[in-house]
Amino acid sequence: MRELVRHAWLIARKDLQLEFRSRTALASAFVFTALVLVIFEHGRDPTAVPTIDLAPSILWVTFSFAAMLGLNRAFQAELENQALDGLLLAPISRTSLFWGKLGANLVFVALVQIVGVLLFILFFNVPVWRVWLPFLLVCALATVGFIAVGTLFSAMVVRTRFAELMLPVLLLPFLLPPLIAAVAITVKLFAGRPLSESGGWLRLLAGYDLAFVSLTTLLFPSAVTE
Amino acid sequence: MLWARELSHAFGAIRALDGISFTLDRGRTLVIFGPNGAGKTTLLRVLAGLVRPTSGSAGVEGGRRAIGWIGHQSQLYGHLTVRENLRFWGTLYDVPAGDLEHRVGELLSRLGLDARAGQQVRTLSRGETQRAAIARALVHDPAVLLLDEPFTGLDRLAAEELGRLLGELAARGRATVLVTHDVKEGTELASDVAFMRTGRFVAIGPRGSRDAAQLTVAYREAVGGA
Amino acid sequence: MTLAQRGRWITLGALVLLAGIYVRALRYTPVELFQGPAQKIFYLHVPAAWSAMLSMGLVGLASILFLVMKDARLDRFAAASAEVGTVFCCVMLTTGPLWARPIWGTWWTWDARLTLTLMLFFLFIGYQVLRGAVTDPRLRANYAAVVGICGLILLPFIHLSVYLFRTLHPQPIVLKPSAPSLPPEMLVTLLLSFGVFTLLYVGFVMQRYALGEVGSDA
Numbered sequence: 157m158r159e160l161v162r163h164a165w166l167i168a169r170k171d172l173q174l175e176f177r178s179r180t181a182l183a184s185a186f187v188f189t190a191l192v193l194v195i196f197e198h199g200r201d202p203t204a205v206p207t208i209d210l211a212p213s214i215l216w217v218t219f220s221f222a223a224m225l226g227l228n229r230a231f232q233a234e235l236e237n238q239a240l241d242g243l244l245l246a247p248i249s250r251t252s253l254f255w256g257k258l259g260a261n262l263v264f265v266a267l268v269q270i271v272g273v274l275l276f277i278l279f280f281n282v283p284v285w286r287v288w289l290p291f292l293l294v295c296a297l298a299t300v301g302f303i304a305v306g307t308l309f310s311a312m313v314v315r316t317r318f319a320e321l322m323l324p325v326l327l328l329p330f331l332l333p334p335l336i337a338a339v340a341i342t343v344k345l346f347a348g349r350p351l352s353e354s355g356g357w358l359r360l361l362a363g364y365d366l367a368f369v370s371l372t373t374l375l376f377p378s379a380v381t382e
Numbered sequence: 383m384l385w386a387r388e389l390s391h392a393f394g395a396i397r398a399l400d401g402i403s404f405t406l407d408r409g410r411t412l413v414i415f416g417p418n419g420a421g422k423t424t425l426l427r428v429l430a431g432l433v434r435p436t437s438g439s440a441g442v443e444g445g446r447r448a449i450g451w452i453g454h455q456s457q458l459y460g461h462l463t464v465r466e467n468l469r470f471w472g473t474l475y476d477v478p479a480g481d482l483e484h485r486v487g488e489l490l491s492r493l494g495l496d497a498r499a500g501q502q503v504r505t506l507s508r509g510e511t512q513r514a515a516i517a518r519a520l521v522h523d524p525a526v527l528l529l530d531e532p533f534t535g536l537d538r539l540a541a542e543e544l545g546r547l548l549g550e551l552a553a554r555g556r557a558t559v560l561v562t563h564d565v566k567e568g569t570e571l572a573s574d575v576a577f578m579r580t581g582r583f584v585a586i587g588p589r590g591s592r593d594a595a596q597l598t599v600a601y602r603e604a605v606g607g608a
Numbered sequence: 609m610t611l612a613q614r615g616r617w618i619t620l621g622a623l624v625l626l627a628g629i630y631v632r633a634l635r636y637t638p639v640e641l642f643q644g645p646a647q648k649i650f651y652l653h654v655p656a657a658w659s660a661m662l663s664m665g666l667v668g669l670a671s672i673l674f675l676v677m678k679d680a681r682l683d684r685f686a687a688a689s690a691e692v693g694t695v696f697c698c699v700m701l702t703t704g705p706l707w708a709r710p711i712w713g714t715w716w717t718w719d720a721r722l723t724l725t726l727m728l729f730f731l732f733i734g735y736q737v738l739r740g741a742v743t744d745p746r747l748r749a750n751y752a753a754v755v756g757i758c759g760l761i762l763l764p765f766i767h768l769s770v771y772l773f774r775t776l777h778p779q780p781i782v783l784k785p786s787a788p789s790l791p792p793e794m795l796v797t798l799l800l801s802f803g804v805f806t807l808l809y810v811g812f813v814m815q816r817y818a819l820g821e822v823g824s825d826a
Contacts, residue, residue: 163474166470166473166474170459170462170470173462173466174459174461174462177461177462178461233459233460233461236459236460237455237456237457237458237459237460237503237511238453238454238455238456238457239457239458239459241432241451241453241457242451242457242471242518243474244432245430245431245432245446245449245451246446246471246474246475247445247446247447247474247475247476248474305758308754308758309755312738312750312751312754312755313738315742315747316738316741316742316751317741318741322737322738322741325730325733325734325737326734326737326738326755328730328734329727329730329731329734329759329762329766330758330762332723332727332766332769332770333762333765333766333768333769336769336770336772336773337769337772340772340773356772357772360765360768360769360772363765364765367761367765368758368761371757371758371761372758375675375754375757375758378675378750378753378754379750379751379754381432381433381434381750382427382432382433382434382746382747382750393680393745393746393749396745434678436678
């Protein structure tokens with residue numbers, strides 16, 4: 157188990173190092189987030205639709221699409237010079253490889269979410285900080301399972317034609333449950349209701365995370381082994 | 383050191399490997415010649431454990447950890463420097479930190495990469511990249527080398543240096559399997575030779591004192607044409 | 609007789625039976641009091657939904673078995689089943705709105721079942737787009753199996769989330785379809801059409817599977 161975590165950490169650290177050095181995906185995700193927020197704000201009739209009604213959906217749509225931008229990145233670096241073969245040959249388990257990739261993706265998405273929320277507060281004037289702790293929990297719960305599926309799929313998709321187009325097509329149905337749940341909980345949080353009112357949604361998110369993190373870990377070897 | 387027993391690999395009607403058997407002892411170098419599409423790369427991938435055979439089995443004494451692999455591509459990260467790459471792969475193979483620095487330095491100077499150590503891999507020339515790839519494969523001092531056309535992209539001098547390096551490794555008891563489509567390459571290195579066509583060894587045995595010209599004649603007879 | 613020929617005969621038989629079902633539905637099954645003749649489309653719609661779900665279920669099952677046994681035939685079956693499932697999804701998604709327009713007064717509503725079937729359709733599409741994008745047959749089979757299994761596990765979650773969404777947002781839905789207790793004639797007709805559609809599924813898959821076999825030899 158310690159070996160597993162250590163190897164996963166090595167992979168994740170290398171991934172983040174690569175990303176911070178090239179910054180392509182991170183930069184495009186930030187710009188994308190800002191753009192979506194600006195467009196949403198200008199597409200809204202401020203006299204008819206109050207910000208607070210629209211805010212949760214906008215926030216989560218932004219998050220999910222920005223995450224998708226980053227997912228392709230994870231395995232692209234591995235295929236550039238077939239480094240993936242080297243990783244598969246190295247004396248590390250497939251699980252630590254997957255968890256390393258997943259970890260790096262989660263850090264990536266977390267960064268995008270932090271910047272996204274800051275921009276969101278700035279543009280939309282929603283007092284997110286009043287509910288920051290439950291909001292953080294929702295963000296984490298809604299992101300983990302979906303990014304796990306995305307990491308698994310991206311490992312396969314990068315080896316196909318039209319990789320960038322393929323991932324959203326495959327991933328969108330998987331986005332639906334966590335997205336609906338996250339929006340529903342966020343609506344309540346922003347309206348000043350306690351988290352305890354969203355018990356059903358939280359259970360759904362937790363169940364989704366549990367199911368898909370274990371399923372994807374189980375399936376990952378099949379996605380990379382010929 | 384290395385053995386294969388009745389290896390076959392097929393999917394549906396496509397047969398890439400068809401009953402390959404051989405064993406290789408310490409200090410021996412098997413060079414496999416074959417035309418494109420003969421299944422050479424698949425054979426190496428099966429030996430390495432990257433591809434599961436449909437039937438038969440293969441094994442390496444010491445397992446995955448003991449394998450050094452050079453594939454068609456460098457398996458290096460373009461945005462990391464040569465030294466960072468070697469460190470990363472060394473750490474994955476649990477080379478102790480102290481030994482690793484020493485080993486990396488040694489390989490860099492041996493392969494003439496001293497001046498390039500701090501440069502990102504993507505800025506290297508093709509030949510330099512191939513030399514870095516060789517260093518990567520050797521960083522954990524593997525007992526078995528699986529080399530897929532390792533001379534590709536190397537100039538004469540570098541190719542001769544690689545030849546000397548492989549000769550030394552064989553003298554130190556390393557076993558090597560080298561596949562190539564070019565009979566002129568690697569002939570002097572071979573202690574054993576095999577000719578491969580459509581997934582089979584049409585001939586295998588010690589090289590004896592045959593030189594490249596004699597092998598070419600034998601190869602033409604065995605494989606036909608080419 | 610080859611597999612494709614047998615498949616063709618089964619399909620032909622099923623189509624004749626389907627015609628029979630409609631003779632029965634139109635002549636001998638009572639017209640629903642509130643919905644009128646529009647209700648007759650249900651004998652196509654509901655069993656098509658059943659066949660689509662069956663397709664996805666079997667794609668998932670074949671995918672699991674494939675990853676264990678690595679038999680190319682299982683992959684071919686999954687591919688055939690997914691393709692046939694897409695067709696049934698299309699039948700379901702076109703007959704649904706045709707019925708909903710006169711009865712609910714709208715082509716589409718974000719009802720739990722509707723959203724689920726739409727997502728099922730997207731899953732099938734994604735599965736097929738992926739298959740089309742991988743040329744190496746071994747990789748394609750592995751990838752497709754992974755997506756097939758994930759898709760199967762996803763369906764209950766989609767259902768749960770959409771259901772939860774609706775129950776938490778009670779809203780006046782005009783003429784919401786409550787589970788209707790069918791009069792016996794209708795029930796028999798419906799059950800018969802389930803059988804016929806299952807037969808159609810089998811016939812289609814056999815033909816598609818045979819086609820895949822030809823393709824793999826080439």
